[in-house]
Amino acid sequence: MRSLWINKRTLPLFFCGCMLLLFQNPLFPQSDLSATNNTETMIHPIDEIDEFGDIEEPEEEKDSSLTISDPLEPLNRAVFCFNDKLYLYLLRPISKGYAFIVPKPARKSTKNFFHNIAFPVRFINNLFQANLHGAAIELGRFTVNTFFGFAGLIDLSSRPDINLPKQHTDFGDTLGTYGIKEGIFLNLPILGPSTVRSAVGTAGDFFLHPISLLNSERAIVGVKTYEKTNEVSLTPGEYESFKKASLDPYTAMKNGYIQYRQPKRHIQE
Amino acid sequence: MNKKGIFFLLLAYTLFNAPAYGGEPMESVRTHVEKVLTILRDPALKAELAKGVEQKKIQRVYQEMFDEVELSKRALGRHWNTLSREERKEFVPLFRRLLEQAYLDKLLAYSNEKVLFDKEISLSPTIAEVRTRIVSSSQTVFVFYRVIQKKGSWKVYDIIVENISLIQNYRSQFNEILVKNSPSQMLKILKNKVK
Numbered sequence: 001m002r003s004l005w006i007n008k009r010t011l012p013l014f015f016c017g018c019m020l021l022l023f024q025n026p027l028f029p030q031s032d033l034s035a036t037n038n039t040e041t042m043i044h045p046i047d048e049i050d051e052f053g054d055i056e057e058p059e060e061e062k063d064s065s066l067t068i069s070d071p072l073e074p075l076n077r078a079v080f081c082f083n084d085k086l087y088l089y090l091l092r093p094i095s096k097g098y099a100f101i102v103p104k105p106a107r108k109s110t111k112n113f114f115h116n117i118a119f120p121v122r123f124i125n126n127l128f129q130a131n132l133h134g135a136a137i138e139l140g141r142f143t144v145n146t147f148f149g150f151a152g153l154i155d156l157s158s159r160p161d162i163n164l165p166k167q168h169t170d171f172g173d174t175l176g177t178y179g180i181k182e183g184i185f186l187n188l189p190i191l192g193p194s195t196v197r198s199a200v201g202t203a204g205d206f207f208l209h210p211i212s213l214l215n216s217e218r219a220i221v222g223v224k225t226y227e228k229t230n231e232v233s234l235t236p237g238e239y240e241s242f243k244k245a246s247l248d249p250y251t252a253m254k255n256g257y258i259q260y261r262q263p264k265r266h267i268q269e
Numbered sequence: 270m271n272k273k274g275i276f277f278l279l280l281a282y283t284l285f286n287a288p289a290y291g292g293e294p295m296e297s298v299r300t301h302v303e304k305v306l307t308i309l310r311d312p313a314l315k316a317e318l319a320k321g322v323e324q325k326k327i328q329r330v331y332q333e334m335f336d337e338v339e340l341s342k343r344a345l346g347r348h349w350n351t352l353s354r355e356e357r358k359e360f361v362p363l364f365r366r367l368l369e370q371a372y373l374d375k376l377l378a379y380s381n382e383k384v385l386f387d388k389e390i391s392l393s394p395t396i397a398e399v400r401t402r403i404v405s406s407s408q409t410v411f412v413f414y415r416v417i418q419k420k421g422s423w424k425v426y427d428i429i430v431e432n433i434s435l436i437q438n439y440r441s442q443f444n445e446i447l448v449k450n451s452p453s454q455m456l457k458i459l460k461n462k463v464k
Contacts, residue, residue, distance in 0.1 A: 051338045052357045054350045158409065238378070245371035247462055248442045255441035259433045
């Protein structure tokens with residue numbers, strides 16, 4: 001029996017196998033014969049590397065999927081300025097005043113509540129995309145948070161012991177799964193960055209959102225404004241630090257939006 | 270122990286050793302993030318930071334943590350080659366200062382939350398991604414660090430916050446600026462930003 005595994009004949013083979021595994025090990029990158037630019041640093045002495053030299057393989061090649069045409073750029077930039085002023089002179093002071101009056105836990109609960117009532121949007125779009133896993137998680141989240149989290153005021157589902165993560169999706173994603181292209185980039189007044197597909201999606205989602213049951217436009221706008229104010233009050237200074245860190249805030253916002261809309265890698269895996 | 274036992278032990282050793290991948294990238298990121306957080310959570314220093322009086326301590330950690338030349342190359346992309354050597358040398362510290370501010374602001378906003386180090390993924394023998402999560406009662410923010418091994422240590426060359434790569438974002442901005450302006454004008458814009 002024991003000679004079945006290792007005997008005189010199989011021992012060299014076994015040894016070769018071990019060596020092969022060992023040298024494929026990323027811990028030993030020196031052994032990688034197909035060394036790329038990066039591994040050169042390990043082969044040559046340090047002072048030979050010219051850190052400020054030219055680069056051979058610019059990164060842009062990987063960006064091709066991230067370009068969305070922006071023929072309306074002048075208009076979009078004008079809207080960006082408008083939204084910027086709107087934030088600066090209206091939304092920010094209001095949300096600051098609001099944050100002063102309403103304590104943080106209450107604002108967090110409000111955010112949870114709004115997220116919870118938007119459940120039909122995420123649930124139905126997950127179904128449209130044949131993402132049964134996502135739909136099931138959303139259903140679970142809604143059930144737990146509605147019945148045990150005081151009508152969604154507490155997001156129990158996100159706690160580590162329950163661990164039902166939010167399944168963000170919308171009608172724009174649904175259109176994407178059916179092969180509809182993003183279209184051009186749009187920067188909408190008040191609503192912010194979008195694409196043609198996404199804008200259509202937002203309109204579609206409106207009818208899935210319980211807010212559409214309100215029968216007065218004024219009430220709908222009021223509720224939406226309140227939701228937005230509450231959201232901003234929870235992340236004070238976020239927009240300011242974004243602007244501070246950007247050289248061209250419009251481009252930064254556009255690129256950020258496009259990247260954000262890409263499939264989430266950690267969820268795919 | 271019989272031969273079969275030894276064989277399995279060896280087999281297990283070779284098999285399980287291969288994908289283990291040292292864990293060095295994650296440890297490197299963890300050490301630096303924790304250092305930054307310790308500094309940020311120090312109430313005395315926090316007050317000073319708010320006044321912008323002293324950032325030396327954090328700057329030292331940054332220099333250990335980030336590969337500033339790699340960051341700059343990737344942020345400029347193909348435009349890196351159009352800059353003269355002197356311009357490149359001027360660009361690197363300026364861009365580092367801009368990133369310091371951006372990263373500091375991000376971490377300051379979350380300095381009271383818990384940072385979880387989930388896993389590391391090997392993308393090539395010298396490149397890895399360290400996945401972390403910032404968890405608070407109201408939200409979870411995914412922050413991934415791309416690290417590159419140079420001169421034996423792992424250094425950060427990109428930060429991906431909620432699917433948004435910081436370097437890619439800056440690349441789009443530098444591209445926008447450099448198709449309309451010369452490198453020296455771009456450096457002027459950058460200088461005005463970080464002054």
